[in-house]
Amino acid sequence: MSAESTDTKFIVPVKGVEKSIKLDEKAKSELQAIGMMDEKGKLKLKGVSPKMLKRMKLEAVDCPVFKKELGFVQCYVCSNFHSRVMGKVYCKGEPLS
Numbered sequence: 001m002s003a004e005s006t007d008t009k010f011i012v013p014v015k016g017v018e019k020s021i022k023l024d025e026k027a028k029s030e031l032q033a034i035g036m037m038d039e040k041g042k043l044k045l046k047g048v049s050p051k052m053l054k055r056m057k058l059e060a061v062d063c064p065v066f067k068k069e070l071g072f073v074q075c076y077v078c079s080n081f082h083s084r085v086m087g088k089v090y091c092k093g094e095p096l097s
């Protein structure tokens with residue numbers, strides 16, 4: 001399947017940040033609800049190694065939907081996340097709150 005399928009609305013570059021951006025409370029409770037985070041707040045993303053996770057924590061996007069800078073982990077687990085190709089997120093761009 002092509003990354004540029006019709007359900008991609010935004011192509012958002014992933015950038016490096018010096019300090020990891022914390023997940024907001026909503027994202028945390030969503031992650032806990034789907035079993036991707038334990039009660040202590042430790043992330044358990046399926047298919048993501050600790051090394052990858054460490055790298056993902058130092059990446060961010062300027063999200064066009066939430067209109068703010070978000071950590072890449074939050075973007076990765078977002079329902080709008082379609083794929084990541086060559087340092088760019090293919091975002092479905094659906095309105096989210």
Ligand code: SF4
Pocket residue numbers: 012061062063064065066070074075076078079080081082089090091092093
């Ligand atoms: S996938 Fe979600 S967090 Fe990432 S850019 Fe799109 S709306 Fe923003």
